[in-house]
Amino acid sequence: MTELENCMESLITLFHRYADEDGDGSTLSKKELKKLMENELPTFLKCQKNPKTVDNILKDLDQNKDDKLSFEEFLPLIVGLSMACEKCYVLHQKKKSKK
Numbered sequence: 549m550t551e552l553e554n555c556m557e558s559l560i561t562l563f564h565r566y567a568d569e570d571g572d573g574s575t576l577s578k579k580e581l582k583k584l585m586e587n588e589l590p591t592f593l594k595c596q597k598n599p600k601t602v603d604n605i606l607k608d609l610d611q612n613k614d615d616k617l618s619f620e621e622f623l624p625l626i627v628g629l630s631m632a633c634e635k636c637y638v639l640h641q642k643k644k645s646k647k
């Protein structure tokens with residue numbers, strides 16, 4: 549498998565590892581989303597001062613308003629975070645090349 553294929557597989561595996569916990573493996577409940585973020589995105593969660601961060605994220609992403617996130621609804625979170633990370637990465641690279 550290629551690097552990108554591996555990334556996609558990891559993302560899918562990760563989603564289902566947490567989504568499967570309550571027996572409904574097709575969606576992340578709020579509890580499952582919270583656990584996923586605490587375990588997999590601790591740095592991001594620490595930067596957020598608001599204790600309601602997970603609730604807000606769920607509300608933002610939940611398009612069909614069932615209080616759960618399908619894989620499709622979950623992806624924009626990863627995309628958004630990746631875009632933020634990429635900005636940091638570019639900045640970091642620029643700093644390095646200045647030296």
Ligand SMILES: [Ca+2]
Pocket residue numbers: 566567568569570571572573574575576577580
């Ligand atoms: Ca679930």
Ligand SMILES: [Ca+2]
Pocket residue numbers: 610611612613614615616617618621
């Ligand atoms: Ca939903």
